[in-house]
Amino acid sequence: MEYDAGRVTVRTADSDSVVRYLLNNTGAHDLEVVANNVEEAFVALTADEPGTEARHAFEGDRS
Numbered sequence: 001m002e003y004d005a006g007r008v009t010v011r012t013a014d015s016d017s018v019v020r021y022l023l024n025n026t027g028a029h030d031l032e033v034v035a036n037n038v039e040e041a042f043v044a045l046t047a048d049e050p051g052t053e054a055r056h057a058f059e060g061d062r063s
Helices: 015-025 038-046
Strands: 002-004 007-009
Touching: none
Parallel strands: none
Antiparallel strands: 002 007
């Protein structure tokens, strides 16, 4: 979960449950649900450690 200037970003495999919880149990409003794109999926799958980005895959570092 990330917080930036009043905006909260939640990454989850079950967005329906998160949205349902937020709408029924909090004062959340103006929700936006966005699916990951192919590039984000690739970065997640090729990251060196869970939760980190594998930027080197796009910058040409083949180490």
